Amino acid sequence: MSSAMYERMRANPKFQELVTRRGRFAWILAIIVLTMFYGFVMVVAFSPATLGQPIAEGSKVTVGVAVELFMFIFFWVLTALYVRRANTEFDVLTQEVVKEAWKGQK
16 A cells, blocks of 8 residues: 555544544553452452451351452453454444545556
């Protein structure tokens, strides 16, 4: 591809929309992950007894183990959500931008 084509892509309003939407979505997911992760670390540091309590009377599974398992699964779900959105919504916008750039070249 020529540099003129890249310039047409960058100038396309759909490209700006794609960059904005993808960036905002990535930042939202990053904030969620970091908040949960560092929140968990803070609880470990300042209230470890809370995490050591069993989730039910007589249970050998503690609150800490349950929370960590939830976080592990939740992070996988967030990753799947990002991949799904990237492969549908973001790919459609990318294809439109590329198609319009090719039309401008001819």
